[in-house]
Amino acid sequence: MIEVKGFSFTYPTGSRPALSDVDFEVAPRELCAVVGGGGAGKSTLAGVVSGTVPHLTGGTARGTVRVNCRDLDDTPLSGLVGEVGLVMQNPFNQISGARFSVREEIAFGLENLGVPRDEMAARVDLVLDDLGLTGVRDRSPYELSGGQQQLLAIGSVLVMRPTVMVLDEPTSQLDAAGNALVFEALGTLKEQGVTVLLIEHRMERLAHAADRVLVLDRGAIVAKGTPGEVLADERLEEWGSHRCVTRWLLAAPPAGDSGRPGSRCR
Numbered sequence: 001m002i003e004v005k006g007f008s009f010t011y012p013t014g015s016r017p018a019l020s021d022v023d024f025e026v027a028p029r030e031l032c033a034v035v036g037g038g039g040a041g042k043s044t045l046a047g048v049v050s051g052t053v054p055h056l057t058g059g060t061a062r063g064t065v066r067v068n069c070r071d072l073d074d075t076p077l078s079g080l081v082g083e084v085g086l087v088m089q090n091p092f093n094q095i096s097g098a099r100f101s102v103r104e105e106i107a108f109g110l111e112n113l114g115v116p117r118d119e120m121a122a123r124v125d126l127v128l129d130d131l132g133l134t135g136v137r138d139r140s141p142y143e144l145s146g147g148q149q150q151l152l153a154i155g156s157v158l159v160m161r162p163t164v165m166v167l168d169e170p171t172s173q174l175d176a177a178g179n180a181l182v183f184e185a186l187g188t189l190k191e192q193g194v195t196v197l198l199i200e201h202r203m204e205r206l207a208h209a210a211d212r213v214l215v216l217d218r219g220a221i222v223a224k225g226t227p228g229e230v231l232a233d234e235r236l237e238e239w240g241s242h243r244c245v246t247r248w249l250l251a252a253p254p255a256g257d258s259g260r261p262g263s264r265c266r
């Protein structure tokens with residue numbers, strides 16, 4: 001579960017806040033998409049929820065960010081391993097380069113944590129199966145397509161069993177086939193109970209994939225709601241995002257939209 005309340009942040013060299021008074025929650029098993037134009041604050045928000053901002057960047061922050069009821073202000077980055085996973089734009093940059101096969105690459109993080117060999121093998125096989133990578137398990141990560149490499153990046157995070165995953169434009173470097181693979185994987189994450197924050201500038205797939213959509217503009221949330229509500233908003237273009245009005249796009253409400261699942265912190 002992600003809870004962000006009254007959060008503002010300015011980079012050390014920033015002349016204005018990158019995020020201003022941001023408020024939202026994402027419940028367990030929910031996929032919340034964040035859209036907005038260039039410089040709206042999307043990647044900064046991804047960094048905030050994954051704990052790198054302001055821990056690694058410095059800067060001035062106000063407000064609270066809690067993940068699974070833990071205040072990130074008081075939690076060192078090492079304390080988030082296994083709790084929050086981050087997947088970035090370019091899958092190529094996320095491959096360690098230290099392992100020869102897909103299977104070994106997925107096992108890499110578990111090896112570093114000293115997870116026993118049998119458990120590690122079982123967890124890796126499960127992730128390979130969940131993401132449809134079993135057929136390429138013995139291949140070099142560098143022989144995979146862009147979409148498969150992004151699945152590998154997702155798998156390397158998923159194997160750590162995070163309860164929250166943040167994906168910062170995971171499809172921006174991929175072709176249509178790669179896009180489809182990643183969006184399919186997002187469904188798998190949700191099925192496994194992962195809370196997902198997806199930064200995405202392309203709207204096409206959000207109508208069916210997201211439970212909630214937030215629109216950021218110059219650091220502030222200017223709209224939030226179901227995909228049907230937000231993607232049909234005439235102001236989207238003003239905010240630097242393209243409006244999606246085609247009937248087929250909004251025809252089917254996303255699964256689970258009738259009520260928000262999940263729990264609250266006490």
Ligand SMILES: Nc1ncnc2c1ncn2[C@@H]1O[C@H](COP(=O)(O)OP(=O)(O)OP(=O)(O)O)[C@@H](O)[C@H]1O
Binds near residue numbers: 012014018040042045
């Ligand atoms: N490391 C940094 N130091 C100073 N300012 C930064 C830094 N990173 C981002 N900014 C500024 O913070 C604001 C928000 O940037 P951010 O990258 O979060 O937006 P974005 O919505 O992800 O944009 P894009 O879609 O272009 O990647 C921008 O004004 C940007 O110039």
